[in-house]
Amino acid sequence: GENVGLHLPTLSVQEGDNSIINCAYSNSASDYFIWYKQESGKGPQFIIDIRSNMDKRQGQRVTVLLNKTVKHLSLQIAATQPGDSAVYFCAENRYGGATNKLIFGTGTLLAVQP
């Protein structure tokens, strides 16, 4: 929402640079992770997901890395554009588990400077 950026960690990057957004997940039993993008005043949009049988998954200009040892997830955005400015957050659960058990992170505000 409009205020979701308040109190959030902020990553400020120059247009054209690569961005790395991090997420620490909480449940060792989680084996499915999703990244969402939320622009101001809008609902979250699915970006990319990854299952724990993979360490890396690539999409269009985005890559998600999973480090199960330290329970860490990162989203890399290549050649960041002004349209990438948004709040990004991760979610975790068991693959095929109940959606009501999804745990959402608090998010990181990505600010792209032209």
Add this chain to the structure above:
Amino acid sequence: DGGITQSPKYLFRKEGQNVTLSCEQNLNHDAMYWYRQDPGQGLRLIYYSQIVNDFQKGDIAEGYSVSREKKESFPLTVTSAQKNPTAFYLCASSRIQRTDSPLHFGNGTRLTVT
């Protein structure tokens, strides 16, 4: 275009009044959800419904009520019993209530209670 429509985008109410937030989807999804989003917090699940005429409490159901009389519609009522109703409310749907069935979100309703 298929999607989820939440209305209105902004809603203002006085304390002590009940208010109903609308959510309609034309994705033919069985499962629908209501989340609440507050600054600096992850999405929190209020209620969810797996099928028409059935719904379950989420993590923060107190002070809220829902109905699911039609597959397309899942309205949320914020009652006067909800202690902190001012928030951004997000409706979502998925084909089935499983994490491998992606969530589709509406653009939210910002409720302000004074």
